[in-house]
Amino acid sequence: MTNDAWLSRWDEGRIGFNLESPHTGLTDYWSALALARHTRVLVPLCGKSVDMRWLAHQGHPVVGVELAQAALLQFTQGSDDDVEHVSRDGFKGIRQSGVEILCGDFFQFRRDHGGSFGAFYDRAALIALPPARRQRYAFHLAQLLPPGAVGLLITLEKTGEAIKHGPPFHVSRKELEHLFDANFERTWLGEFTAIDGEREDIWQLVRKGPVDDEIQVQR
Numbered sequence: 295m296t297n298d299a300w301l302s303r304w305d306e307g308r309i310g311f312n313l314e315s316p317h318t319g320l321t322d323y324w325s326a327l328a329l330a331r332h333t334r335v336l337v338p339l340c341g342k343s344v345d346m347r348w349l350a351h352q353g354h355p356v357v358g359v360e361l362a363q364a365a366l367l368q369f370t371q372g373s374d375d376d377v378e379h380v381s382r383d384g385f386k387g388i389r390q391s392g393v394e395i396l397c398g399d400f401f402q403f404r405r406d407h408g409g410s411f412g413a414f415y416d417r418a419a420l421i422a423l424p425p426a427r428r429q430r431y432a433f434h435l436a437q438l439l440p441p442g443a444v445g446l447l448i449t450l451e452k453t454g455e456a457i458k459h460g461p462p463f464h465v466s467r468k469e470l471e472h473l474f475d476a477n478f479e480r481t482w483l484g485e486f487t488a489i490d491g492e493r494e495d496i497w498q499l500v501r502k503g504p505v506d507d508e509i510q511v512q513r
């Protein structure tokens with residue numbers, strides 16, 4: 295799907311991916327990452343997800359990146375809390391109740407836009423992208439995170455004909471190995487079976503590499 299196709303989806307309200315309550319993979323497994331409350335969390339392709347509010351309630355400063363301005367507006371409408379407008383070197387966005395959402399293309403988002411992150415959360419980001427973009431996404435995510443940063447990744451395993459179609463896309467374990475294992479230590483934490491029989495897997499990823507003194511991971 296192109297960026298324009300995502301924007302059309304938001305304009306037309308075709309956002310069936312959006313959940314009313316925090317994802318169980320997040321609420322059940324986030325504590326397994328053993329992060330300090332103040333750890334900053336990056337949420338790529340964040341939509342207007344209430345998962346970000348859940349993370350903020352745990353004490354984390356949260357920064358989401360989202361293409362569609364409509365998502366930012368709808369997110370703020372989910373609370374009566376004050377909304378601040380923020381601008382970070384070309385990325386404009388909003389901040390509300392500990393959640394900042396910057397509007398723009400994730401692939402243009404750099405460390406100097408967002409600062410240093412000790413963690414990330416990916417639900418329906420990787421699996422929203424077609425194969426070639428997934429490779430770019432995994433590499434880009436690695437560039438944004440310092441060694442030692444930890445994340446929760448939720449993937450989807452489909453069966454039969456459904457494998458060919460997306461988003462959301464089927465991502466096999468073999469592909470995950472290819473996408474992430476050069477830059478991340480990957481650990482399987484658990485799985486859920488959705489109503490339609492598709493399986494969601496929950497992974498912990500830890501950015502590999504020697505910890506750079508200049509980029510303190512705040513865990």
Ligand SMILES: C[S@@+](CC[C@H](N)C(=O)[O-])C[C@H]1O[C@@H](n2cnc3c(N)ncnc32)[C@H](O)[C@@H]1O
Nearest residue numbers: 300311339340341343360361399400417418422
């Ligand atoms: C499947 S939705 C998932 C949203 C959110 N993670 C959730 O769980 O509800 C994918 C989102 O990524 C956004 N998106 C797609 N490509 C993007 C890009 N290159 N940069 C930033 N956001 C993007 C879409 O607008 C959409 O809101």
